[in-house]
Amino acid sequence: MSPIRENISVRPYTPQDRNALRKISYDTSFLEKADDLFDEPEIVADALTLYFTDSEPESCFVAVNDEKVVGYLIGAKNEKEMDKVAWFKIYPRLLWALLVRGLFLKRKTFRFLQGVLVSHFKGEFNAPDFSHEYPAILHINIARDFRGCGVGQKLIQSYCEYLQKNGVAAVRAATMTETAKSFFEKCGFVVLFKTQRSYLRYYFRNDTFVYVLGKKIHTQ
């Protein structure tokens, strides 16, 4: 066991963890190329984490090494409920921020949103609705130096125990990488759906893949 691993523990999220969690979220997003793809880190971090940290913090966990946050899992027990908050509170706030900061006119943001719109109209974001069979969702990210030492697995275990206590029957995750897909499979997830999207082709030169994976939770 590495010395780093011995010092890492997983605990429920607290508001003091918010900034560190947002930084890891931004740094690890979009295959770790967020700086090349966006003009505004705070808005990207809002889009990725705001619902979870501010509206459902009880479903979030962090991994800490000597009090420093080195990884997190943010979740929602019911994606449909999350969507309601997102549409009425989060998305209007993001849209407003984009408008007042003139970000629609900035090159990187414009290019990204253009790609998303084209992909949307091509139907590339369509996916089967898994929300009844797999109502909960999660996002997990570990800081680069702390990967491969069991932190991710510990976070998944804590979240699954939490879901079990709350009577939630199944959870879903999505990833853009083969490596994270393998990680989820090691944690007991199975691939439910795989798709291919072109919205980042202008940057990566290739389509990106998305895997949706699910795991059943044994509730009494």
Ligand SMILES: CC(C)(COP(=O)(O)OP(=O)(O)OC[C@H]1O[C@@H](n2cnc3c(N)ncnc32)[C@H](O)[C@@H]1OP(=O)(O)O)[C@@H](O)C(=O)NCCC(=O)NCCS
């Ligand atoms: C994917 C990620 C969450 C995994 O967390 P981690 O702490 O590195 O993984 P763990 O050390 O807990 O590994 C748990 C198991 O998964 C396996 N695993 C982890 N990363 C793997 C990889 N890249 N390829 C294959 N298997 C992997 C481990 O071998 C381990 O299995 P074992 O117990 O049999 O040894 C982390 O690497 C990460 O944050 N990556 C970047 C962002 C990302 O891809 N997020 C995923 C969701 S969008």
